[in-house]
Amino acid sequence: MARTADAPFAFIGCSELQESIAHQADDEKELAELIEDLPLDSIHFHTHSYFLRHGLIEGTYPNDFAQWVVTQIGDHVLGERLAILDPFDYPDLENLREELISIIDDHLSRSPIIPRVVFGQPFHFKRSRILEVPIGLEARTLQDFRDIVTDIDVSTIYYHMFEAHFRLRRAENDFSAWMRTSLGLTNLAERIRSINPYQGSLERLRSKLISACDEFLTGESAKG
Amino acid sequence: MHSALDEYREVSPKGTVDFLYRLSDLVQGKSFLHLNAVRYGGGMSEVLRRLVPMMVSLGVEARWEVLAGSQEYFVVITRMLNALQGRDDKLTDDMYQTYANVMERNAKALKLEADMVMVHDHQPAGLVEYRTNGCWLWRCHLDLAQPQRPAWAFLRRYVLKYDAAIFSLSGFAQRLPIPKFLIYPSIDPLSPKNRDMSRSEIAQVLDRLGIPRVKPVLLQVARFDRFKDPLGAIHTYRLVKRHHDCQLVLAGAGVMHDPEGEAVLRELQEAGARDPDIHVIQLPPEADLEINALQRSATVVLQKSVKEGFGLTVSEAMWKGKPVVGSTAGGIAAQIVDGVTGYVVHSVEGAAFRIRHLLNNPGLMNRMGAMAREHVRRNFLITRQLGDYLTLLKLLPAT
Numbered sequence: 001m002a003r004t005a006d007a008p009f010a011f012i013g014c015s016e017l018q019e020s021i022a023h024q025a026d027d028e029k030e031l032a033e034l035i036e037d038l039p040l041d042s043i044h045f046h047t048h049s050y051f052l053r054h055g056l057i058e059g060t061y062p063n064d065f066a067q068w069v070v071t072q073i074g075d076h077v078l079g080e081r082l083a084i085l086d087p088f089d090y091p092d093l094e095n096l097r098e099e100l101i102s103i104i105d106d107h108l109s110r111s112p113i114i115p116r117v118v119f120g121q122p123f124h125f126k127r128s129r130i131l132e133v134p135i136g137l138e139a140r141t142l143q144d145f146r147d148i149v150t151d152i153d154v155s156t157i158y159y160h161m162f163e164a165h166f167r168l169r170r171a172e173n174d175f176s177a178w179m180r181t182s183l184g185l186t187n188l189a190e191r192i193r194s195i196n197p198y199q200g201s202l203e204r205l206r207s208k209l210i211s212a213c214d215e216f217l218t219g220e221s222a223k224g
Numbered sequence: 225m226h227s228a229l230d231e232y233r234e235v236s237p238k239g240t241v242d243f244l245y246r247l248s249d250l251v252q253g254k255s256f257l258h259l260n261a262v263r264y265g266g267g268m269s270e271v272l273r274r275l276v277p278m279m280v281s282l283g284v285e286a287r288w289e290v291l292a293g294s295q296e297y298f299v300v301i302t303r304m305l306n307a308l309q310g311r312d313d314k315l316t317d318d319m320y321q322t323y324a325n326v327m328e329r330n331a332k333a334l335k336l337e338a339d340m341v342m343v344h345d346h347q348p349a350g351l352v353e354y355r356t357n358g359c360w361l362w363r364c365h366l367d368l369a370q371p372q373r374p375a376w377a378f379l380r381r382y383v384l385k386y387d388a389a390i391f392s393l394s395g396f397a398q399r400l401p402i403p404k405f406l407i408y409p410s411i412d413p414l415s416p417k418n419r420d421m422s423r424s425e426i427a428q429v430l431d432r433l434g435i436p437r438v439k440p441v442l443l444q445v446a447r448f449d450r451f452k453d454p455l456g457a458i459h460t461y462r463l464v465k466r467h468h469d470c471q472l473v474l475a476g477a478g479v480m481h482d483p484e485g486e487a488v489l490r491e492l493q494e495a496g497a498r499d500p501d502i503h504v505i506q507l508p509p510e511a512d513l514e515i516n517a518l519q520r521s522a523t524v525v526l527q528k529s530v531k532e533g534f535g536l537t538v539s540e541a542m543w544k545g546k547p548v549v550g551s552t553a554g555g556i557a558a559q560i561v562d563g564v565t566g567y568v569v570h571s572v573e574g575a576a577f578r579i580r581h582l583l584n585n586p587g588l589m590n591r592m593g594a595m596a597r598e599h600v601r602r603n604f605l606i607t608r609q610l611g612d613y614l615t616l617l618k619l620l621p622a623t
Contacts, residue, residue, distance in 0.1 A: 013243050015615040020394050020404040053603065060563060071562070119570075120552075124394030126406065131615050135246045153239030 005182035008138040009145060009174075013156040014163060016052055017129045018045075025123040027116030028069065028078065032104040034125060035065075040093045041127040047087055047096065048166060049128050051202055052158045062198060065100065065123075072120030078107045088196045093166060130163065142183060145175075146213035154202040161197045161205060173197075175209065188216045227281035228274075229610075235413045236607040244611055248282035251617045255285040255358075257338035261301065261347030263290050265509065267409065267536055268344055268365055271606060274412045278610055284617070289334050291348045297326045301347045307375035308346060308366055320378055327351055340617050343386075352385045359620045362386040365409065367396045367533055367554060388620060392534045393555055405616070408558070410609040411539050411600070417512035418543055421520055429517035435503055440470040440583060443522035443541075445515055448476045448488045448506075451531040453551075456572050458495050458502065460528060463576030468583045471501040475518055478506045519544045524579050524589070528572075529553040539604040542566070542596035547589055549578045559604065565596035 070079030139145035160174035180189035279286035306313035331354035446452035461472035496502035525541035532554030
């Protein structure tokens, strides 16, 4: 008999408005200075919303800073150092900001010049305004959850996996929290919690969630 | 109940249509007025023709009003357009007065009340002087990166009276003390220009245009304008031709009453006269099916522009599963995921090198084309733009 949750999981999608903020960087020193000064919302935009804008197709670099230093300045070394940065390793955006600055400062301290844009475009800082949209779907069992995740808009996966943890500062992503507290599935919750959402597109993340649910459900059904 | 939006279930990303229904629940009964200068012609009108009925079907009281102007006014706004895009076109005080008079007349004739009023481009921008209620947004589709100062100073006085401005790219914007949002334009996948076509339909169009179907086609669809660098496209083709027996199609709207366009067309025709594999095609206005067929029959699509607006022909070609080799001008690079859906290039040689690479690797070309279509599905379809506008309506308060 499938476990029924104490409280259903109510899915929420999101819609993002991109807002330009009046700062731009023309060289790597300016980039570091602005990363230091600008609101965390902007750091979030350039390191997280990237995934919302690349729901299926992954670009070469997984955040806007790395993409810019490579394509517009032509500094492949810094681009690669910023690309390997994994936001999942940092407890919050402030720590992520510190790491970004530290990487750029370290790179500049070894460089005889400050690499800057010559033919390319400056880095335009942005932030996003996120609108939460309840999509009217609720899961009471793991099977419900799995079926709904299969068909929902990817913004819903983004909201519960990225927004919940980093911007709304919840202790873990919403999916694992519900599985732990409402379904009592501690092992599965831990598996979902440990999925690194930064390793691939949102569609890949959807596949990982479905696989985790399927494996658990198959195991349960084998137990009888 | 079936609505205009349901037709997009098959073409938009999974879950998108249902998400838009839920998003529209948040703005039921609100009113949204679009204002622009023309009902027909241009990508903006093309999208509004579809977008407004979709908003209505979702319970938003959407309207679209078009400005009425005199012959004199249309001369003024054309000059203003050129000056805003950096060309050396002067405007006189009388011209500014003509503009202001047309605004005043239209303000009396049009019903400007709505929860959200979106004013498209410079032509009706001055109507903001007569705003009453609601949130007023200036939607700028132009590249304002390097405008002539007097023209921008004139327009800026109006722009400052809006609650926010919306640009297609950060690089198109000027410094403004009001909030600036960024929204990509979009294509309508069900319009005649982008809908599916059968092989026989495509063949008929190609036969009519006199394009043989035996050699790979390199295609550039663009106005006959130096900014689109059609001569660069010919140089690119010649470098490719040394290694691959291909043909080049340059297709653009007619150049009647456009002396510069006529000159460019003559040069292209002269360049093509000695090579039967170069086809220079003048298309009639709104030749949507012809463009659709050309893009579908292309092997590789080229967009070699040196100055460009957003350049939605790139997304149109990508939607048809074609890899695009494009320059960095305007919004071209924003549409291509370099090395995944096509290539961003910086020179004639770069374009030729990438096209040769694609022609040598048909498997890669197919994979890139498939990725290109998916990228457009998620980022440049009208359903995404509809979501953006509904979000604006919910998030931005009326003042």
